[in-house]
Amino acid sequence: MGAVYVIGIAKETKMKNAKLHPDTLAIHAGHRPADHQGAVKPPIHATSTFVFPTAEEGAAHMEAAYGVEGAVAPDSGYIYSRLGNPTRTAAEERLAALDGADVSAFFSSGMAAISTALLAWSGPDRAVWYAPPLYGGTTHFLNEVLPVKGTPVEVLDVAPGGADLVSALEAKRLATGTLPGIIFLETPANPTMQVVRISTAADWARMHSTPEHRILVFVDNTYLGPLMQRPLEVGADLVLYSATKYIGGHSDLIAGAASGAADIMEAVVGFRHFLGGMADPWTSWLLARSMETLPIRFERQQATAKSILDFLRAHPAVGTVRSAHAEDLSPDAALAMAEQSSGAGSMLAFEVDGGREAAFKVLNAFNVFSLAVSLGSTESLAEHPASMTHAGVPADQKIQYGITEGLIRLSIGLEHPGDLIADLDAALAVLRSTSSPYFSSSKGHEETGILV
Numbered sequence: 001m002g003a004v005y006v007i008g009i010a011k012e013t014k015m016k017n018a019k020l021h022p023d024t025l026a027i028h029a030g031h032r033p034a035d036h037q038g039a040v041k042p043p044i045h046a047t048s049t050f051v052f053p054t055a056e057e058g059a060a061h062m063e064a065a066y067g068v069e070g071a072v073a074p075d076s077g078y079i080y081s082r083l084g085n086p087t088r089t090a091a092e093e094r095l096a097a098l099d100g101a102d103v104s105a106f107f108s109s110g111m112a113a114i115s116t117a118l119l120a121w122s123g124p125d126r127a128v129w130y131a132p133p134l135y136g137g138t139t140h141f142l143n144e145v146l147p148v149k150g151t152p153v154e155v156l157d158v159a160p161g162g163a164d165l166v167s168a169l170e171a172k173r174l175a176t177g178t179l180p181g182i183i184f185l186e187t188p189a190n191p192t193m194q195v196v197r198i199s200t201a202a203d204w205a206r207m208h209s210t211p212e213h214r215i216l217v218f219v220d221n222t223y224l225g226p227l228m229q230r231p232l233e234v235g236a237d238l239v240l241y242s243a244t245k246y247i248g249g250h251s252d253l254i255a256g257a258a259s260g261a262a263d264i265m266e267a268v269v270g271f272r273h274f275l276g277g278m279a280d281p282w283t284s285w286l287l288a289r290s291m292e293t294l295p296i297r298f299e300r301q302q303a304t305a306k307s308i309l310d311f312l313r314a315h316p317a318v319g320t321v322r323s324a325h326a327e328d329l330s331p332d333a334a335l336a337m338a339e340q341s342s343g344a345g346s347m348l349a350f351e352v353d354g355g356r357e358a359a360f361k362v363l364n365a366f367n368v369f370s371l372a373v374s375l376g377s378t379e380s381l382a383e384h385p386a387s388m389t390h391a392g393v394p395a396d397q398k399i400q401y402g403i404t405e406g407l408i409r410l411s412i413g414l415e416h417p418g419d420l421i422a423d424l425d426a427a428l429a430v431l432r433s434t435s436s437p438y439f440s441s442s443k444g445h446e447e448t449g450i451l452v
């Protein structure tokens, strides 16, 4: 397949870059100036197709791409930009270096990455078992699309008040009399910040895998991103992203990504060839450019989030505060975060008394925070999960997951922390001036975190 040389290049880069720090890899991995007339930045290869040096080489490429028996792909070269494009390869090598993966692949959206990977590895005898809550689009694809195509999908009982992950996996094994092909996790979860311990799922998967039936662990790592959390290092088989978020980081593109070992990624990239959901050259270039500042963006966004959390925890109008910072996690969830993450990121959520009416008053009073869904960008965003990102979640599940009417989600950007805190202070003051009962005197602090 055309994936062969993508895999070859990424492997070679990983070996060369093994000793460099992530901040350095974010800037240099994937680009060799000598290959581009010394250009310090990678060019954008805005081309749909590539000229073959000879008919023989063209035939070898195409026959190998279609899996013709005995065909051997030439070591280098490109055929057609759906299969491979040098700008995309540069971005993919950079992400592979950051994720510690053999291979990364960029897609046209996070949902393209997630659906392609699931289609590649699920099937009637490869069920998907998932730990809720997941991103709404993923939940919809799992519950409404995959079963129609014959893949059994099961929900693990790990919502707050449910079982720990191993008990939930064992209960499902006993109830169904089967094993999954994929365990799908998203950690920290959106918007409740519940944490799943990735190594627990990976250990269980390994224990129950056989050579004929390998159980794979997929992790949606959108909420923390490639540097703060490296799921492959703690046993995950495939990492998935909405690259629209931290990897892109500027709210100016839609993209997705998958990273993993060569044998896992070969099927994913093979499916991408035929489903056609790859990132285009311009988006790929933007992604490679954005990854250069990922470490510094993340550091600053996380530090600002910490200051905002301190402010919110002390504010009389704010009830429960949710984040992946240790202060807001149960001891088990905090231990899991310490094992699998090097930071807690810059996503948070908080409750105001007074339900939707109070939450909307606060949201409508923001001046610096932008009222929008999405996350991980330079500008700070605020939204109301119950009626916006999670509007499609059934009411009983909203209650179970803690997606209350008074919950506001924030994505912290790169503005000055003082301006963000002043904006929050002014917005929360609206509750005092218009509806004093919302200024709660019984301030609560509740730990979150699925038991792991």
Ligand SMILES: Cc1ncc(COP(=O)(O)O)c(C=O)c1O
Residues within 6 Å of the ligand: 109, 110, 111, 112, 135, 137, 138, 186, 190, 220, 222, 223, 241, 242, 243, 244, 254, 255, 256, 374
């Ligand atoms: C955790 C998570 N995964 C996946 C997606 C889907 O990504 P995209 O919108 O890029 O398709 C999102 C989008 O918000 C998300 O938050």
